[in-house]
Structure formats: structure tokens, C-alpha cells
Amino acid sequence: MKNNNWIEEVIEALSDVVEYRTLAKGETLLAIGDVCNYVGRVDQGIMRMYYSNESNQDISFSFYLPGDVFTNYEGLLKEQVSTMEIQAMTAVRVTLLPKKELFALYESSFHWQKIGRLMSDAMFLHAKERIDFLLFLTPEQRYRYLMREQPQIIQLLSQKDIASYLGIQPQSLSRIKKRLALTN
Amino acid sequence: MKNNNWIEEVIEALSDVVEYRTLAKGETLLAIGDVCNYVGRVDQGIMRMYYSNESNQDISFSFYLPGDVFTNYEGLLKEQVSTMEIQAMTAVRVTLLPKKELFALYESSFHWQKIGRLMSDAMFLHAKERIDFLLFLTPEQRYRYLMREQPQIIQLLSQKDIASYLGIQPQSLSRIKKRLALTN
DNA sequence: CGTTTCATTGAACCGGATCAATTCTAGTGG
DNA sequence: CCACTAGAATTGATCCGGTTCAATGAAACG
Structure with a gap:
């Protein structure tokens, strides 16, 4: 998901709880059955989020290039275990924002609440693009x-x-x- | 889109600018090329939002039953002319919230900003359901x-x-x- | 009524799915 | 450096289900 730099602001605000991770090619960040408890930003490499079928015929929901924001937002909102996996397609470096602290930040002021809405809007628009892509083409x-x-x-x-x-x-x-x- | 009663609260807050409309079966509320400048709530009847192809083979994005909230949220956010139509499937009564006043309300306090985020979250979840429906079945x-x-x-x-x-x-x-x- | 729109059915077509075999490629270890 | 192996990509043959075009039947509405 593309972002309008609000992610930078959030990362800075949460700098003391931000987690940096490096992943090897093929490594899984979020597995099916896990609860997604962060929002991530790709620093280097390519990530993908995908639905994994019983056989290995999985369906990719989206790829994420450097700068993109990724999260299983549905799982985040519903507090559900994930139905998707998030995986490193290449060697990757990511910045992870813990959900708990992120949502607490939202609650701390009008400004951050608004940032939260912008993030949600961006998630919606991204999902909408995917719908059009699949429905019309x-x-x-x-x-x-x-x-x-x-x-x-x-x-x-x-x-x-x-x-x-x-x-x-x-x-x-x-x-x-x-x-x-x-x-x- | 289902809502968790936040729409009631918003309608009440905007009661002096809310518009009530009745539509005959088949009547169009939002045509392609219009700018969508409201969020609606179905009071009675069924609405639908759909993409209209050149021929009359259109694709319905969603139906809305009494209580559901509908809007071309993408057009609302991007200030774009609509690529979808919104139409009454039956005789319908709807409550319309003008976008300008709604967005102004969001800016007026932390509480309303949060309501705005919840609405955006609901839009996202609805779109996500539609993706899964089309992608997997x-x-x-x-x-x-x-x-x-x-x-x-x-x-x-x-x-x-x-x-x-x-x-x-x-x-x-x-x-x-x-x-x-x-x-x- | 008669007209128009909707629903059903048939026939031919098309493109993606599936199963299977083969080639190509990259990585591994001798 | 070569041989081996495993996964990826290609190709063929066949299948299947949705599309399209067309005709007919049924229902809704003026």
C-alpha cells in the first residue's frame, strides 16, 4: 500500500517501540493462525501477503515494494487469527509497529486519530483497486x-x-x- | 455496509443538514460522472451500487438493505467523478448526509474523528469481504x-x-x- | 390485450484448469 | 569442472464451465 508519508511520522512517534527486522528470502513473517499484531513498512526488498490453499496454489493478495505499508488489516481490526501469510520474497528489511502501541497512539490525540483514519482510508482504496482489477479484467x-x-x-x-x-x-x-x- | 449504530449518532449530530429522500423503483440516485457528495443510510427498501458497462451488462458492487450505509467512498475520498451508479431497486426511503458537513464534523473533535475512522474501517471490511467472495468462490x-x-x-x-x-x-x-x- | 422485459434453453465457442511429460535453470556436492 | 538434483517454465491433450448468439416461453405492465 502506498502511503503519503504519514507512516514516517508514526514511526518517529513510536521510535522507542519500533522493531526492525531482517528476513531471508522465503522467510515467513506472519503465518496462518497467528494474530497479526503490527503494521509494517518495507525498507528494502519485496514482501507479499497471500492466501495459502491446501495445495501450494496460493493466491497473492498484494506485493509490497520499499516504502509500502503492509498489514493484515482485517485481522488487526477483528482481532482474528490470520487467514493470510506474509512472506519475504527477497532478502528484506522491515520496520514493524506494534499494534497495541499504534492503537494507543491513535487514542492519544485528535491528530493521531486522524492519522489513523488516513491509514484506514488508504487500506480501503488499496482493497478497492484489487476488486476492480479482479472484477473487470x-x-x-x-x-x-x-x-x-x-x-x-x-x-x-x-x-x-x-x-x-x-x-x-x-x-x-x-x-x-x-x-x-x-x-x- | 453494516454499521454499529455510529451512523445514528452522526445523523443526529447533523440533523439540521440531513436530507431525506424517497425514490421510485429504478430511480438513480447517483449517476456515472456525478461527484458523490453524501453518505446515505437506507431507511426502507433496497439500493444497489453498480458498475455500468457500455452494454447493459452491469456488475453490482453491493446491495443495501434497510439499516445499511452506502456511499461511493472511493469517489468521496478522491473527489473523483463516480464510476459507479447508485440506484433504487424498490421504492426506497433514504437519509443522506452531505459530505461537506460530514467531513467538517470529523474535524470538529477527537470523538468525531474517531467515528470517521470507524466508518472507514467498516468500508474497508466490506470491500475485503467482496474480494474474498470473488477471489475464492x-x-x-x-x-x-x-x-x-x-x-x-x-x-x-x-x-x-x-x-x-x-x-x-x-x-x-x-x-x-x-x-x-x-x-x- | 399487446408490448416489453425477463427467464429459460440450445448450440457453438473459448479460455483457463488439470494432468502429464519434457525442457530449462540454478544450486549442490563430489 | 562436471554430474546430479529440485524447482521452474513450457508444451500438449483434454476437460469443464461460463460466454455468446439466438430462439422460445413466461411474466409484468401499460
Whole structure:
């Protein structure tokens, strides 16, 4: 999720409780069944949040590039165990804001309450984008959109991971690429 | 969108600028290209918000039953012209909160700022539900889910409208129903 | 009534899913 | 440096379910 620098302000305000972590490629930050108790910001590397199916055909909800804010916001709000995993796609460095202190900050003043609303608005807009992406575009259109709007994703990640973001199987992505190559 | 009674409190606070409207079945409250400048609450009847395609194959984002809160929140936040329409499915009575006064109320105190955050959180959770619905369920599963969770919708609305919520064509819904009837 | 919209049904089509086999690639250890 | 291995990517064949186009039947409404 993109942010408008309010995250910097929050990190500074919570500087004494902020946690910095480095993760190796493939390492899981939040597993299914855990309760998500932080909001994170990517400093270096790429993270992803995804739904994990029984087989290994998982569906990526979103990727997060440096500067992006990530959290299982639904789990945070509902105090539910997570239905999603958050994982490092590359070697990663992240800044983590503990939920307890973050929400306490919100309660401490009008200003911070407003920051909280802005964060929630940003979460909503991000989710809304994902809806439109899935609802209106065919798999092929999604891939073209991704090539146009987020070429870094395509360059840096495997076919398998890209397919999981498009909501299709790797084989189908392979065929889509072939189709597009022919019609150019 | 379901609410936790914060909407009552807001309506009361804004009672001198609240607008009540009655709409006939089929009437449009917000057209594409309009700027959405209110948050509404359904008093009686059913509303829906939907994306309108060139042909009349539109996609319903959501239906709203009495008590539900509706708004093109994305358009409200981004001050964009709407890409969705909001329409009365039946004879309807709604309460409308003008955006200007609502947002001014948010700025007036810590308490109202917090109410604003809760509203934003609710918008997010609603959008998230819709994502999961579309991402994980096949059209047939979506129909079954709807039968189980929101039977009122199925009873009260036409096949055409239900299909638009499921993200499929009316013909396909017809066949799904037939299939389910056979296997019972 | 008659007209219009909705719902159903049939036939052909299409694209993604699935199962399976093969190739390609990167990383590992001898 | 090469051989081996495991995972990723490609390709083929087949299947399945939703789409599309078209026709018919049913219901709603003036």
C-alpha cells in the first residue's frame, strides 16, 4: 500500500517501540493462525501477503515494494487469527509497529486519530483497486496491466508468483505470454 | 455496509443538514460522472451500487438493505467523478448526509474523528469481504453462499440483478440453478 | 390485450484448469 | 569442472464451465 508519508511520522512517534527486522528470502513473517499484531513498512526488498490453499496454489493478495505499508488489516481490526501469510520474497528489511502501541497512539490525540483514519482510508482504496482489477479484467488484461503499471514486479518475481497475483495457474500465464508474443 | 449504530449518532449530530429522500423503483440516485457528495443510510427498501458497462451488462458492487450505509467512498475520498451508479431497486426511503458537513464534523473533535475512522474501517471490511467472495468462490459457490447468507436478496431481486452481483450472465445463473435443482 | 422485459434453453465457442511429460535453470556436492 | 538434483517454465491433450448468439416461453405492465 502506498502511503503519503504519514507512516514516517508514526514511526518517529513510536521510535522507542519500533522493531526492525531482517528476513531471508522465503522467510515467513506472519503465518496462518497467528494474530497479526503490527503494521509494517518495507525498507528494502519485496514482501507479499497471500492466501495459502491446501495445495501450494496460493493466491497473492498484494506485493509490497520499499516504502509500502503492509498489514493484515482485517485481522488487526477483528482481532482474528490470520487467514493470510506474509512472506519475504527477497532478502528484506522491515520496520514493524506494534499494534497495541499504534492503537494507543491513535487514542492519544485528535491528530493521531486522524492519522489513523488516513491509514484506514488508504487500506480501503488499496482493497478497492484489487476488486476492480479482479472484477473487470480478464487474466490476459491483468497481465498487460501489470506489465504497464508495475514492471518491477514482472522483472523481479517468478512466473509462479506473478500467476498467483493474477489469480491464475502458472501454465495459463505461460500461454498468455506466448499469445502476446505472437501478436506483437 | 453494516454499521454499529455510529451512523445514528452522526445523523443526529447533523440533523439540521440531513436530507431525506424517497425514490421510485429504478430511480438513480447517483449517476456515472456525478461527484458523490453524501453518505446515505437506507431507511426502507433496497439500493444497489453498480458498475455500468457500455452494454447493459452491469456488475453490482453491493446491495443495501434497510439499516445499511452506502456511499461511493472511493469517489468521496478522491473527489473523483463516480464510476459507479447508485440506484433504487424498490421504492426506497433514504437519509443522506452531505459530505461537506460530514467531513467538517470529523474535524470538529477527537470523538468525531474517531467515528470517521470507524466508518472507514467498516468500508474497508466490506470491500475485503467482496474480494474474498470473488477471489475464492466459483460462480456456483457464490450463488450457494448467497442463498445461505442473504436469502432476502434472492427472494426480492430478479435473476438478472443477482447474476450481476455474482459476476456472471443471467443465462449462466439459470443453468447453475438447474444444476443445483437436479443434484438435490 | 399487446408490448416489453425477463427467464429459460440450445448450440457453438473459448479460455483457463488439470494432468502429464519434457525442457530449462540454478544450486549442490563430489 | 562436471554430474546430479529440485524447482521452474513450457508444451500438449483434454476437460469443464461460463460466454455468446439466438430462439422460445413466461411474466409484468401499460
